[in-house]
Amino acid sequence: MFGVRGSGDTSGYGGLVRTVQLPGAATPPFGGWFDEVASALDAAGRAAGVEQPVQAVVLHRGEITFHVRREDVAALARVLRDDDALRFELLSSLSGVHYPDEVGRELHVVYHLLSMTHNRRIRLEVTCPDADPHVPSVAATYPTADWHERETWDFFGVVFDGHPGLTRIQMPDDWPGHPQRKDYPLGGIPVEYKGATVPPPDERRSYN
Amino acid sequence: MTTTDPYAAAESSTTEGRVYTVTGQDWDSLVTGVAESDDNKVVVNMGPQHPSTHGVLRLILELEGETVTEARCGIGYLHTGIEKNMEFRSWTQGVTFCTRMDYLSPFHNEATYVLGVERLLDIQDDIPEKARLIRVMMLELNRISSHLVAIATGGMELGALTVMTIGFRERELVLDLFETITGLRMNHAYIRPGGVAQDLPQGALDDVREFSKLMRKRLPEYAALCNANPIFKGRLEGIGHLDLAGCLALGLTGPVLRSTGYAWDLRRTQPYSGYDEFDFDVCTWDTADAYGRFRIRLDEMWESLRIVDQCVERLDGMEGEPVMVGDKKIAWPSQLAIGSDGQGNSLDHIRHIMGESMEALIHHFKLVTEGFRVPPGQAYVPIESPRGELGAHVVSDGGTRPFRAHFRDPSFVNLQATSVMAEGGQVADVIVAIASIDPVMGGVDR
Numbered sequence: 001m002f003g004v005r006g007s008g009d010t011s012g013y014g015g016l017v018r019t020v021q022l023p024g025a026a027t028p029p030f031g032g033w034f035d036e037v038a039s040a041l042d043a044a045g046r047a048a049g050v051e052q053p054v055q056a057v058v059l060h061r062g063e064i065t066f067h068v069r070r071e072d073v074a075a076l077a078r079v080l081r082d083d084d085a086l087r088f089e090l091l092s093s094l095s096g097v098h099y100p101d102e103v104g105r106e107l108h109v110v111y112h113l114l115s116m117t118h119n120r121r122i123r124l125e126v127t128c129p130d131a132d133p134h135v136p137s138v139a140a141t142y143p144t145a146d147w148h149e150r151e152t153w154d155f156f157g158v159v160f161d162g163h164p165g166l167t168r169i170q171m172p173d174d175w176p177g178h179p180q181r182k183d184y185p186l187g188g189i190p191v192e193y194k195g196a197t198v199p200p201p202d203e204r205r206s207y208n
Numbered sequence: 209m210t211t212t213d214p215y216a217a218a219e220s221s222t223t224e225g226r227v228y229t230v231t232g233q234d235w236d237s238l239v240t241g242v243a244e245s246d247d248n249k250v251v252v253n254m255g256p257q258h259p260s261t262h263g264v265l266r267l268i269l270e271l272e273g274e275t276v277t278e279a280r281c282g283i284g285y286l287h288t289g290i291e292k293n294m295e296f297r298s299w300t301q302g303v304t305f306c307t308r309m310d311y312l313s314p315f316h317n318e319a320t321y322v323l324g325v326e327r328l329l330d331i332q333d334d335i336p337e338k339a340r341l342i343r344v345m346m347l348e349l350n351r352i353s354s355h356l357v358a359i360a361t362g363g364m365e366l367g368a369l370t371v372m373t374i375g376f377r378e379r380e381l382v383l384d385l386f387e388t389i390t391g392l393r394m395n396h397a398y399i400r401p402g403g404v405a406q407d408l409p410q411g412a413l414d415d416v417r418e419f420s421k422l423m424r425k426r427l428p429e430y431a432a433l434c435n436a437n438p439i440f441k442g443r444l445e446g447i448g449h450l451d452l453a454g455c456l457a458l459g460l461t462g463p464v465l466r467s468t469g470y471a472w473d474l475r476r477t478q479p480y481s482g483y484d485e486f487d488f489d490v491c492t493w494d495t496a497d498a499y500g501r502f503r504i505r506l507d508e509m510w511e512s513l514r515i516v517d518q519c520v521e522r523l524d525g526m527e528g529e530p531v532m533v534g535d536k537k538i539a540w541p542s543q544l545a546i547g548s549d550g551q552g553n554s555l556d557h558i559r560h561i562m563g564e565s566m567e568a569l570i571h572h573f574k575l576v577t578e579g580f581r582v583p584p585g586q587a588y589v590p591i592e593s594p595r596g597e598l599g600a601h602v603v604s605d606g607g608t609r610p611f612r613a614h615f616r617d618p619s620f621v622n623l624q625a626t627s628v629m630a631e632g633g634q635v636a637d638v639i640v641a642i643a644s645i646d647p648v649m650g651g652v653d654r
Binding site: 023061090097116123151187206 | 291477588599603606623
């Protein structure tokens, strides 16, 4: 009836392809203390032998994210910790994010740095392709990265070169696969309730 | 077919050395075996099931006599995939998941996640004042209950059982308050993006005032029992030493960092949810050992009571003010009420959406089924939980579900200090060191 075409899904949600626009790169001047940190990072990075330290800067909701190349992350971590204008003493968090749609840059590693001296926070973002998921480890500069990098290896499969002991930390030691990647199933079995079957959460209708 | 039962053999030779399985009444086999070997080293598994390891924590200790030469942590026994599960639920449902991570401070988990979501939604300045005050009050009450558990379990692990009974007695009072206000004793899902789930019920503020008065009489009991107790001091002083450089290198925050004398408290340095309007002191100690961390937790409970009293004072005249953001497309619509058969949908709310307002019905339907959409981007808003810096890194791709929600849990990071604190000391000090870090395995493993 009414000329059903395709699957007959009239909800409007099936087949809707939305292009996601993540916040774009910002151009200097950034405002506030962001410029000071950006220029200090650029200068200190170049002094440490990194050709172009910052690939892109994203400003969103009052937070600044520096996109850097994965080869440079170890050297930049050292200057971020030691340079007087930067002094990011504490690595708050190191985690992975998997963007399966960004072909060639699927795995992102996000570093949250805190400077207690200057009371500031920045974020560093590093990408690596699925085919070659290697990122240099920052555990030599920030020993706290030890367990964080192990967790990121465990859940995403990012190999941190130079890590003192990169083994699984949360999953059992002989677990196959990397669970928090988007192509890894959530798990769960369908449940029958009052005559209907409720599928596991990753197979339910999505409104995205 | 030969099947070897690993638990039957009392002693077996493996590539790693001799493995002794002792089950009771046969400890001398281990003792004679170790005496026969060249060195005195034994690798002992203080396994995940243990009354004193503060949860399901596996400690692999290499002992030489009574001295610990190497200590490693094995974690992951409580990993339930909360972060991955949140990727398949709406933003509001995510609150119900993250609240269960660090189960002793559920409000803090909710708060950091919700602050991140609100930053992405750009409604940080639109949160009503009453919601901010209720959040602060619940966060501080949670800090009191969490520190009570830390002190109680720490004392019990030492053998001071009275500390446990009085600690949990006080905690019951706090949980009763939580039940009055949120409906649940633990894992409340009360702080939601936009505000809090429901307004304070009648009489809740009086209950909080009563509680505060009672706590001021009860808190000195802990000090009287422990502070100058020679056994307590003997067990805690000088144990688990970690100075400021070590803390910063290992990423430790919270009472462990403040025990070195550095007054870093996110409520003071990077205030959130209106903490800059409150009058409280940041508690520090200068000995960088387990005793200092215990004293800090006691002092922080007093400071939390101060903040709670200020919240109650400010909430006093705010009857009827909104507790959710004004934007109806984000504000959680439905209300709960106690009915004849327990807690359920408030009949007033149902009458409103079914009889009075079509828009309210639409908003209720869309928010409960689909949820609101969060603009794409990422945010990280850390807060000061009882254990240290707790931050949620939320990534949105513009949809109704978190694309990624990673929690920087303080227990996970603080537990890395176990090796540094335990090695070189005695076995009994390992327990004390870990108790002074106060890890909650739900947060460690998520």
